[in-house]
Amino acid sequence: MSLVDPDRLFPAEAKLRGIARALYDSVSDLPIISPHGHCDPSWFAENARFPDPAALFVVPDHYVFRMLVSQGVPMADLGVPRVDGGPVETDPRAIWRRFAAHFHTLRGTPSAMWLTHAFVHVFGIEAPFTAQTADRFYDHIEAQLATDDFRPRALFDRFNIEALATTEGALDDLAHHKAIRDSGWQGRVITTYRPDTVVNPECDGFANNVARLGALTGEDTASWAGYLAAHCKRRAYFKEHGGATATDHGHPTARTADLPQSEAAALFAKALAGTCSAEEADLFRGQMLTEMARMSLEDGLTLQIHAGSWRNHSAGVLRQFGRDKGFDIPRRTDYVGALKPLLDAVGMEPDLRIILFTLDETVYGRELAPLAGAYPALRLGPPWWFFDSYEGIRRFREATTETCGFYNTAGFNDDTRAFCSIPARHDVARRSDCAYLATLVGTGRLGEGEAFEVAQDLSYRLAKSAYRL
């Protein structure tokens, strides 16, 4: 069996495998709903060709280059730009060869599976990828990238994507999204409101960012009321001009707060003045999650909370190569105490959608499933980041389903900036879920007819309803 075997990821036992295959066959052709991710909207606005194989597969993908770095390959040798503009490898073929020479270090990882899937299914090249075959792969992929069939919009259509959400900061002008809409191309690429830079007092330039938010919205963001009004307006702008159906919030913890408005206003003033302590900054971020949830009650945007990552853990890597370089490390994260203020404020609202993500798998069964199995506003997002994988999905289902069922989960999302991995990721998720469902059917925990319904729900319907797509 190979990494592209038609039965991959299904249970080994023949009867379970048969059930899994039947379930998968019923969902494998469904359109892809990608309600959260980090693709660059300019790809679809400009529809330019991708530069080269290394720029497509290696340089922007921290899943890939962090593994090579962990095995002793200098980051600069993989073409990752330095903060100081100092010299790094610029020859894409040299980068590609290093990637190939270390491809075996990815054995057993989802990246190996995604990359192989893209080589085979997107670029039609099936040989083992090694130092020996590196050039052959390079030349083949390079030749295809030069054709119109491999431009972003063509791939988007080929991938059968029904909707793809990108993520933009609150100050973004959404020019690319407007260009996509104006172009006449029918692909549905929408934005997501990500206000970290105007919500997090510890963000560089916070006060300036808030002032710019004011300028963009015509609100007096020096006042708490004006600041909240500016968010409301900006959210409406993201809905109207970028098709947004959701907001996204990446906080170090899941802390929420629901202060009296006068205290919140005073805290905001300190944040603007740059005099918040670390504790107060955290409190302000927590307050803003509750404020955002209240706005969601009004405008219907789904609220996503991505909590628990210690970003840019290595001081040296941050200094030399900047943010998002594969050195973000999860930490233990509490949700039960952290979310209580938010949940006491709006958790019982049946029309609100709050989607929780975690990098701390210990909370699946202990905290998240019991919360989502009680509060109407909560849904559980799919396994995130390191856990977007066969084992990660298995653990998620095994730990949550018995407590909150399937219908308090939100379907799959790929959360990727690696465009060519999107079909592979959704395929892995559908296969993994079908493997899980087959196991339930084969051990008398779910009826077979029910399993076919649930497979549709997990692959397609739940994502649409959780994100109102």
Added chain:
Amino acid sequence: MSLVDPDRLFPAEAKLRGIARALYDSVSDLPIISPHGHCDPSWFAENARFPDPAALFVVPDHYVFRMLVSQGVPMADLGVPRVDGGPVETDPRAIWRRFAAHFHTLRGTPSAMWLTHAFVHVFGIEAPFTAQTADRFYDHIEAQLATDDFRPRALFDRFNIEALATTEGALDDLAHHKAIRDSGWQGRVITTYRPDTVVNPECDGFANNVARLGALTGEDTASWAGYLAAHCKRRAYFKEHGGATATDHGHPTARTADLPQSEAAALFAKALAGTCSAEEADLFRGQMLTEMARMSLEDGLTLQIHAGSWRNHSAGVLRQFGRDKGFDIPRRTDYVGALKPLLDAVGMEPDLRIILFTLDETVYGRELAPLAGAYPALRLGPPWWFFDSYEGIRRFREATTETCGFYNTAGFNDDTRAFCSIPARHDVARRSDCAYLATLVGTGRLGEGEAFEVAQDLSYRLAKSAYRL
């Protein structure tokens, strides 16, 4: 395969399944030992018929109604009484129809399996339970509930229950238990001493409760010595008049303490005066666990610690509908530091039985199994609450057996207030354990002859010995 397939929950692979089936066949007819739960003793004292299907299956079962609430059904529409006595649904058939219409949201949960088992094996009705069949189910169950065969004592006998423990507060007069004994009916229904209201300074009316404990026992509970003596007397009363063999303690944490008696007395005085801080209240609860363990050394009652639940997490639900409404959420719980004072005091006593329960599965392998695999006084209780399920039992066995073996565990208990689910729960536990044992046998980790012995132990003998039944 259906949810009542004879081979349900057994491994899919044919050889393992055969072993599991043989193991299960050897224990499936053993009497049920239910040493911990929350059935209402009045059922067996009065032996009145159960009012209606909704009152039997929906209204009192927070496993069920919290799931419907999480999907947007208002709690009042399910007949859950309001604290203020305000209007809620009173038509049992309307409640039942809502239940049926949302039954699919329970897919994959143990509740779906328990309910289906009760429908089929208790009430003899096997159709899919949906909005379409709701009335048929209702009428069928209602008709049976009207017959003598479905009165509590008849069901108790039919369920082959050898012993059933209920749980009563320390101030309970045990009138129902006395009525059962006086009735001449032979069913063994016993009580458990649960002193939370007279042990927890944060409990409403704590001082009054302690005064009542004094009145009941003729001890001066205004003094620390009298208070301890009153507990001793009340425990003896529970043993003599209710057949109690155990006590039970539901604390937010597993904290224990072993203060000098003078400090404990001073703390008790503060507790009575209502001047304990939250920290002091926690310390007092911890001290009382150690005191209770010392009393157990004298009177032989098994001590159960159920730690780690954040009770009544939603302020709104607590305000409108009161306690125990499905909004109790587990939290991370430390046992290693928390139990040390208790264990230093009495942990090496070979005749003491302390049974530990947790809602934090991360402690199974890291803390509880190493502790139980060393201290003679400790036994591990079965997976509790959200984890009383196929996957929960599997994780428990996989995480604990290699470190503390089988003989430091305490068999199964159902911990339920849903009487009709008792056979289903014990059946799931027996099947899940046999599936685990079959896997050990099939992979050379346990001899087949040994497995048959262990199956008897897990299904019957360990519960009897852990609770001295």
Added chain:
Amino acid sequence: MSLVDPDRLFPAEAKLRGIARALYDSVSDLPIISPHGHCDPSWFAENARFPDPAALFVVPDHYVFRMLVSQGVPMADLGVPRVDGGPVETDPRAIWRRFAAHFHTLRGTPSAMWLTHAFVHVFGIEAPFTAQTADRFYDHIEAQLATDDFRPRALFDRFNIEALATTEGALDDLAHHKAIRDSGWQGRVITTYRPDTVVNPECDGFANNVARLGALTGEDTASWAGYLAAHCKRRAYFKEHGGATATDHGHPTARTADLPQSEAAALFAKALAGTCSAEEADLFRGQMLTEMARMSLEDGLTLQIHAGSWRNHSAGVLRQFGRDKGFDIPRRTDYVGALKPLLDAVGMEPDLRIILFTLDETVYGRELAPLAGAYPALRLGPPWWFFDSYEGIRRFREATTETCGFYNTAGFNDDTRAFCSIPARHDVARRSDCAYLATLVGTGRLGEGEAFEVAQDLSYRLAKSAYRL
């Protein structure tokens, strides 16, 4: 199937089992690399016969006797010496009979598997081990221990051990290792530098120990610079005279620090003066991990961190029987914040080897794999202590491989003081890893040819390279 079935620990499904068997057959005869453990070097220096079966299998093995203690057998009845020299059982046959009578309490544990393996494969006796067969086992083993074929060096050769590391304190004179080298025997038994007694200010006699370190090295260990220089010299001594390739550090937490040298020197002065608070002692230990890592950069010794055990949890057992009596209990352990100072100092060094061990399995996927999958200096040690087992290894691979692959792990080590269990432990590890690899192959997550390469790596090559053996 029995505990010594040739297919034990392989997946039950026939096709997976076939793959697992083929993988295992390709590695089962590889020499054993045992790069970390606690065998007594005097065994190989003196090559005296082992005293008796109880002294070989029961009295020194806290895995075994703690289980019997947990079931109510007094520790003294098992011959464990008392601190006060008071009476304990001295008849080895009486100890052996108690062991046999309680052997069933080890069912399902790795100890049962290791012991059975040793009985069968080392001593050639295959009957069930029970109270009835206890004497037969005793007489058989005793007779064999009296022969030259069962002396330590003969067993070492029979076990096919290529290299075995013991662990000695920094003040050890390595006389046994020198004797081994001088003996002309070719077995490679090397030491490991374990400086806890001269690094931990809370260790009894810390200041004296440091003074002795000074005397041994000719450095002025009253000064910080001299103290560091003494460590450097002592490490060199361990390399030269004991063949050491690694150091080992057993700390209660994974805390590290990288203080300015002047602050470190001041802290050291407090440590010597015995005036460190608990917090300062912890800080000093953390500082020394970073100092040791810097020395490793110079001398190439691999640095091992074994963190997270609450040693000697029972005050009573510690008082009566002393340290290391099976009452060491794991605790929740943070690595992300704890290791940051060390990693900021040396984590990006590609030639450094830091091997992380944990007793908190929750950090495998959440913390350790993300760290090891990024920092070049880090490798993950195999499952440790309670988790050196089939399920422990399975959970380790499932939780880490997808994030950090295979090549950021360090192969297996047995970490044992039970010499006869070494072949059994490596066999369990090889079988468990092959079972995991077979599952990957059978579900399309790894090519079959790749799996054979990885099996060699996990069984042999990774341990050699991680420890530079």
